[in-house]
Amino acid sequence: MSNSSTIVVKLGGTEGVDFSAICADAAELIKGGQRLVLVHGGSAEANSLGEALGTPPKFITSPSGYTSRYTDRTTLEVFLMAVNGKVNSLLTEQLHRLGLNAFGLCGMDGSLLVAERKEAIQSVENGKRRMIRDDYTGKIDHVNTELLEMMLSAGYLPVIAPVAVSHNGEALNVDADRAAAMVAGALKAETLILLTAVPGLMEKFPDESTLIKHISQDKILAALEMAQGRMKKKVLGSEEALQAGVGKVIIADGRGDKPISSALAGAGTVIG
Amino acid sequence: MSNSSTIVVKLGGTEGVDFSAICADAAELIKGGQRLVLVHGGSAEANSLGEALGTPPKFITSPSGYTSRYTDRTTLEVFLMAVNGKVNSLLTEQLHRLGLNAFGLCGMDGSLLVAERKEAIQSVENGKRRMIRDDYTGKIDHVNTELLEMMLSAGYLPVIAPVAVSHNGEALNVDADRAAAMVAGALKAETLILLTAVPGLMEKFPDESTLIKHISQDKILAALEMAQGRMKKKVLGSEEALQAGVGKVIIADGRGDKPISSALAGAGTVIG
Numbered sequence: 001m002s003n004s005s006t007i008v009v010k011l012g013g014t015e016g017v018d019f020s021a022i023c024a025d026a027a028e029l030i031k032g033g034q035r036l037v038l039v040h041g042g043s044a045e046a047n048s049l050g051e052a053l054g055t056p057p058k059f060i061t062s063p064s065g066y067t068s069r070y071t072d073r074t075t076l077e078v079f080l081m082a083v084n085g086k087v088n089s090l091l092t093e094q095l096h097r098l099g100l101n102a103f104g105l106c107g108m109d110g111s112l113l114v115a116e117r118k119e120a121i122q123s124v125e126n127g128k129r130r131m132i133r134d135d136y137t138g139k140i141d142h143v144n145t146e147l148l149e150m151m152l153s154a155g156y157l158p159v160i161a162p163v164a165v166s167h168n169g170e171a172l173n174v175d176a177d178r179a180a181a182m183v184a185g186a187l188k189a190e191t192l193i194l195l196t197a198v199p200g201l202m203e204k205f206p207d208e209s210t211l212i213k214h215i216s217q218d219k220i221l222a223a224l225e226m227a228q229g230r231m232k233k234k235v236l237g238s239e240e241a242l243q244a245g246v247g248k249v250i251i252a253d254g255r256g257d258k259p260i261s262s263a264l265a266g267a268g269t270v271i272g
Numbered sequence: 273m274s275n276s277s278t279i280v281v282k283l284g285g286t287e288g289v290d291f292s293a294i295c296a297d298a299a300e301l302i303k304g305g306q307r308l309v310l311v312h313g314g315s316a317e318a319n320s321l322g323e324a325l326g327t328p329p330k331f332i333t334s335p336s337g338y339t340s341r342y343t344d345r346t347t348l349e350v351f352l353m354a355v356n357g358k359v360n361s362l363l364t365e366q367l368h369r370l371g372l373n374a375f376g377l378c379g380m381d382g383s384l385l386v387a388e389r390k391e392a393i394q395s396v397e398n399g400k401r402r403m404i405r406d407d408y409t410g411k412i413d414h415v416n417t418e419l420l421e422m423m424l425s426a427g428y429l430p431v432i433a434p435v436a437v438s439h440n441g442e443a444l445n446v447d448a449d450r451a452a453a454m455v456a457g458a459l460k461a462e463t464l465i466l467l468t469a470v471p472g473l474m475e476k477f478p479d480e481s482t483l484i485k486h487i488s489q490d491k492i493l494a495a496l497e498m499a500q501g502r503m504k505k506k507v508l509g510s511e512e513a514l515q516a517g518v519g520k521v522i523i524a525d526g527r528g529d530k531p532i533s534s535a536l537a538g539a540g541t542v543i544g
Contacts (some may be wrong), residue, residue, distance in 0.1 A: 007406060052325055072543060081321070085357015086349060089435070092380050096441035103382040108364050110428045111376040115370065147426070156382045163361070169368035171361060234296070 006035045006189040007154030008182035009260055015044050017254035025260045027098040035152055038142055039160045039180035043081035060123040069174045076136040079173050088161040103156040107164035108171055108214035114142040115164035115172050138172035140164050143186035166210040181237035185244025192241045193263045195254030196235050215271045238271040248272035278461040283312045284454035288469035289526035295533045299370040311432045311452035314355035321354040332395040342395055343445045348408040351445050360433040373427040381437035381465055386414040387436035387444050410444035412436050413456035453509035457516025464513045465535045466506050467526030472541030487543045489514055510543040520544035
């Protein structure tokens, strides 16, 4: 079952993104009848918990220039504590305090997000390539749409943590932007909003005056070239979402007041 | 809707309880058609995470002799990380690895467990009474039975963490034995099994040869007097479960092989 009026919002895990403002804005929209699904990150919390527990984060850069967290078994447990236990639980609490019937879950729950585990990944360090085999990350290849539809029909607000289950039942760290894209695609959402700590995609990062207002679907590859660091995954996620039938994607600022409403009113970079 | 063939199993959070054996046993029972709901604790994990983060656990003893965790805001966040993020997530993963479609959630999710926050609690320290007002604990007064039934009908295995939501939307630490009792009561479960690190209720704790095989409902108050420490809450939970319509309660050993099947076959203390 598709529903064209669903909005999926991804809340960045980076510092600066204002979760309270996003929650307050979400509450107003939901009370006005809007169907909403939230997907969050948690990288900042996972990093600081790892530091506090003596296991600081490590990162991998792929040959094509994407950066991701190196998630060995110890890091996976820290990630689960930070992302499922802290970010997801506190976000769910905050939404309940605003009178919403929030439902925190991760992709393992009811096999919401099933992913292919990356059995061996290439990492580039100081120009040299290395194979990594104990990484618990993956790429989502299936979303349990029926579960999401059941939750939305029952009046729950899904709040999704970026953890998936592998085909062998393992917990996997997955990229939150691309998880949000997969969820939006599964629901054939009208809009996917990726909130982050910058105003959108910039032609010359970090010069905010070079913000790109609109990227048509045929210009996404060029935008992918232009994007720096983690912005690459947002552009990649945008393309995946559009291909899955999402109406449009907005990469917008999550730092100000009413960030969801502002994005819907035209702020940020609209893709599609 | 009631279902007389549901079994609710509570897995103790204390050291010694063998989660793998419980999961393997659960998998066999579920594959044989048994409807099962799991509720877990997490006190040992919460304690060790608190120690690692420099906020060791504190406990409160009530004037009537019950011991519970003192949960200020910092401890609540540690508790959420340990219980929702580690114990619940790893248990859910372990069950997925056994081929079960486990669904980890806590009582905030979809308002599964709603509790009255204890605004002010009395603590006895060195014989003196003290009032504590910043405690995030509560007593469950409502279970979202419809949500549980929906999950069970859809083929999910609910795995419930002992966190509830207050009437004001706050996250609360709740006693896992009594949470399991409330869940069993809401589902009118045939059997509630409380697995712990002892063989059952003993007349003369810790002498295991004094294990009580059966306690009828009219002898529960006497058993409550006999129970030591945390066993008191199990007996209290048993009474609450029976009053809510649960067929029988079994307090049994969670340390050996096939602990659920053993309890069903007559091990432990049967109440009711």
